[in-house]
Amino acid sequence: MKLVEKNQIMDPDGMRRAITRIAHEIIEKNKGTDGLVLVGVRRRGVPLAVRLQAQINEIEGVNLPLGILDITLYRDDLTTLDHQPVVHRTEVPFSIQGKKVVLVDDVLYTGRTARAALDAIIDLGRPQQIQLAVLVDRGHRELPIRADYVGKNLPTSSKEVVSVRVMEIDQEDRVVLNEISD
């Protein structure tokens, strides 16, 4: 299986603007930042959550608590995968009891990662609310899950792969649409 790049969906400026807009929407929807915490889903949800935190700080002057969630142990496909995913640490060094948790991930696709993330969060405590922020929503949901904040809606076919590339991990900021070729 090989991936061939089809086209670029977002450039660095596009990503920055989308994150700025999502930051504004989070503040608006929650009427400020009271009780808000951010939780990034490993891996690429984490740098996106860090950027949202910085952006919200710029707008409101508040540094929201930021956690990291590893959902490996909550996946529903562990017995069918042909490779075994490595478990990393979940680092949520604050109580989420009664908080409004904004989950941050790079791509929303089948909804299975979001489902696993919801279960993982609830095992850490009982938040008042969980909201979902994603940079790209590419459709093809297999579960009744939707995002509260979306950077870009992108209609795709199931032969395509959306790849969010971030400076912290991939040494560049952009979103690319790839196609699987055999």
Place this chain on the structure above:
Amino acid sequence: MWKRKDLLGIKELSADEINQILDQAVPMKDIIKRDIKKVPTLRGKSVINLFYEPSTRTRTSFELAGKYLSADTVNIAVSTSSVVKGETLIDTGKTIDVMGADVVVIRHQASGAPHLLAKHIKAKVINAGDGAHEHPTQALLDLFTIKEAKGSIEGLTVTILGDILHSRVARSNIWGLKKLGAKVRVAGPSTLMPPGLGDWGVEVYHRVEDALEGADVVNVLRLQLERQQKGLFPTIREYARQWGLNSRRVSLAKPGAMVLHPGPMNRGVEISPEVADGLQSVITEQVTNGVAVRMAILYLMTGGGVSDVPR
């Protein structure tokens, strides 16, 4: 990626495999410290504890490790099982196997019993101690405890003290420590040293003080009173005086050296109470780490798509 069906000993593991287990135990330890100590990872898997010898911590540790990962765990107490009616190990194993066991954790007084079982059943087999041969999960939790405190095993000097002859913990530890690049010293009465120890790549000491000098880690073995034949050492008091780890002797090791003991302790025999409960002791931490390491092992062995591995 984990490719083995069974975990029978440290001797056959590579350094990479050992490190893989130690790395996966780090996030597992976080789970033990949460309010909700459960993840759904091994839902629908079954883990059977088959213990032919007494055990508190290893059996409970495996049971909790399985439960924290949502596996169904069952303990078979051999003294109340069909074993007392004369059922053979293989027949007992096959019975458990066809009930749908995914993992059988076995402790047995005979060296090689887990290997024999592994050849005859489809379930994955974990050795929880076989005779005086190996106790791989104990060695792994000891390695994890050392690595957690010291950052790395490589280059450390580790002294293993006591009854080496009867100790499966010592054997597994020596192999594991050597593979990860530690310098290993052993010390104990010469009657409690196995022949040919020199070939294991360890330094053999005959005075406890020499063995402890400058050590980073001291792992004190339990004097296995149930396995002693007569005449290997004069009396328990004599053993305690000559070989027991006390504060004065600990002070010969490096400042801040760690003291480990696999438990259960004979307090006042191989280790004095003030050392066992002292600041340098990590004995209770070892118990917590034991659960984390066993969770990592269960996850690696059953959590992924490894069912098609040829046996």
